[in-house]
Amino acid sequence: MTTQGHTPTRTASPGPSKPAVAAAKLCVVVGLDFTDADGPAFDKAARVAMRVPGSELHMVHVFATAPSAERTRDLVSHLRLYVDEKATIRHGLRGIVVGIHVRGGKPVRAGAVLSTS
Numbered sequence: 535m536t537t538q539g540h541t542p543t544r545t546a547s548p549g550p551s552k553p554a555v556a557a558a559k560l561c562v563v564v565g566l567d568f569t570d571a572d573g574p575a576f577d578k579a580a581r582v583a584m585r586v587p588g589s590e591l592h593m594v595h596v597f598a599t600a601p602s603a604e605r606t607r608d609l610v611s612h613l614r615l616y617v618d619e620k621a622t623i624r625h626g627l628r629g630i631v632v633g634i635h636v637r638g639g640k641p642v643r644a645g646a647v648l649s650t651s
Contacts (some may be wrong), residue, residue: 560586566595566613576620583630591616592633600638609636 552583559576564570564579576593583589593613621627 560589560590561587563592563594566593568595572616572645574638577624578621580624580627580630585626587629589617590631590633591627592635594635596637596639601636606636610634635641 545619560583562583564575566575579591581592595609595613600606613636617627617632617634
């Protein structure tokens with residue numbers, strides 16, 4: 535009921551509360567350069583990713599200039615084999631999403647772009 539010059543107050547209905555922000559997931563980006571340092575870098579990144587459920591592990595190799603489509607397919611195939619071998623040694627990567635990326639350009643810039651996308 536309203537009276538002249540008076541607006542009734544409204545109360546919020548008590549409903550289920552919703553989180554203001556969706557839970558963030560952990561995305562670990564590992565730069566690979568096809569050297570002996572790749573193994574320890576991958577192992578450390580996998581250990582970190584496995585500590586947080588729903589994590590993603592992204593491997594990236596950056597060339598000064600972008601490789602051809604054929605070369606990119608070949609490299610991705612080799613990196614996929616590398617991940618499969620490492621996963622076998624580690625007894626699996628238990629639910630971790632693994633991304634393989636080959637880019638052209640400056641390594642730091644390419645890594646930054648990948649990690650923010």
